[in-house]
Amino acid sequence: MPIEAILMRLQIRAWAYENTVPDFFADERVVSSRTTPHFGVVSHVTNSLFRLRRESAPGISPPALSESREVKAVDSSASEGESITGPAIFSGAFSSALLTVSMEMSQCFDYRLQPLGRYHRLPAIVIDYEMKPSALKDERCPGPEPHSGRAWIDPQTFQPQRIEMRIPNHHLDDGSRVLWTWSVEYAPANLEGKLFWLPKMIISIADANDGSAQWSFTATYRNYHKTNVTSRIITNLDDKPTH
Numbered sequence: 001m002p003i004e005a006i007l008m009r010l011q012i013r014a015w016a017y018e019n020t021v022p023d024f025f026a027d028e029r030v031v032s033s034r035t036t037p038h039f040g041v042v043s044h045v046t047n048s049l050f051r052l053r054r055e056s057a058p059g060i061s062p063p064a065l066s067e068s069r070e071v072k073a074v075d076s077s078a079s080e081g082e083s084i085t086g087p088a089i090f091s092g093a094f095s096s097a098l099l100t101v102s103m104e105m106s107q108c109f110d111y112r113l114q115p116l117g118r119y120h121r122l123p124a125i126v127i128d129y130e131m132k133p134s135a136l137k138d139e140r141c142p143g144p145e146p147h148s149g150r151a152w153i154d155p156q157t158f159q160p161q162r163i164e165m166r167i168p169n170h171h172l173d174d175g176s177r178v179l180w181t182w183s184v185e186y187a188p189a190n191l192e193g194k195l196f197w198l199p200k201m202i203i204s205i206a207d208a209n210d211g212s213a214q215w216s217f218t219a220t221y222r223n224y225h226k227t228n229v230t231s232r233i234i235t236n237l238d239d240k241p242t243h
Contacts, residue, residue: 003113004103006125009158011103018065021196023227025051026189028069028219032089035214047073050221052094065095090204090217093184097199100163101127101151108132108141117152119161125153145170159197160186170206178206178215189224198224 028050033043049070054063071079099105114126130148135141149165162185170180187200204217 003111003127006113006127006153006158007101007103007106007111010098010101010153010160013158013160014098014102014104017098017196020194021052021065022191023051023053024191024224025049025227026198026221026224028221030217030219032218033216035216036212045075046071051227053227067091067094090182090202090219093199093202097163097184098160100149100165101129101153101160105141108135108138109147114150116155119152123155124161125155125158127151127153157197159188160184162186169209172206176212177209179209180204180206191224191226 026049028046028048030046030048031043032046033041035041049072051068051070053066053068055066056063073079101109101111108131109129110132112128112130114128117124117126128148128150131141131143131146136143136146145167147165147167149163151163152161153159154161162183164183165181167180169177172178182202182204184199185201186197188195189198199219199221201221202217202219204215206215208214
């Protein structure tokens with residue numbers, strides 16, 4: 001099958017996800033760490049309730065997908081909050097990563113179809129991708145640093161099984177430069193009788209170019225559930241005022 005036909009199928013899958021995935025929540029476990037030569041490893045384990053919601057805005061269709069979490073415990077101690085403070089964090093796997101390999105992103109990446117491979121011992125379509133030089137200044141493309149990576153696709157469902165990305169010389173907020181690599185592993189999840197391929201594991205690693213530190217983020221997800229909103233109507237049957 002030509003690469004263009006595969007990209008179109010992946011695009012259709014991404015559109016279907018954007019338009020039909022319901023609000024949901026899942027158990028999230030994050031191990032976040034920072035390793036330096038002088039201080040060793042500083043690590044935290046955070047358990048949270050992860051949520052994906054649709055947020056409508058004028059002129060935007062479909063509604064934007066918003067990621068959030070409710071922190072339940074940090075390092076086995078109860079802790080209430082809505083954010084993970086680090087040492088390393090990662091976001092976007094549920095809302096934008098699926099478009100990395102798609103017809104829409106062919107304006108940004110060159111895609112190369114590799115020989116049929118295997119993922120978890122099962123056949124997989126393998127696609128390598130690399131950012132086009134012309135895309136580095138295109139606001140519609142990821143950037144501003146060059147990106148490259150690989151994706152494994154289920155040949156029966158055309159659902160991504162794993163997406164990897166590599167970004168050399170990534171610029172952090174503190175001015176340092178790192179080699180940043182991340183991967184998202186997907187698995188089917190049943191949300192009220194309908195299957196969606198959702199992240200099962202996310203791994204993000206950033207190695208400082210000068211060797212001063214490494215930041216890592218590993219998140220696992222389980223127990224996906226659709227968010228249900230219930231309401232109750234109370235009728236005043238005896239015509240007495242209600243308060």
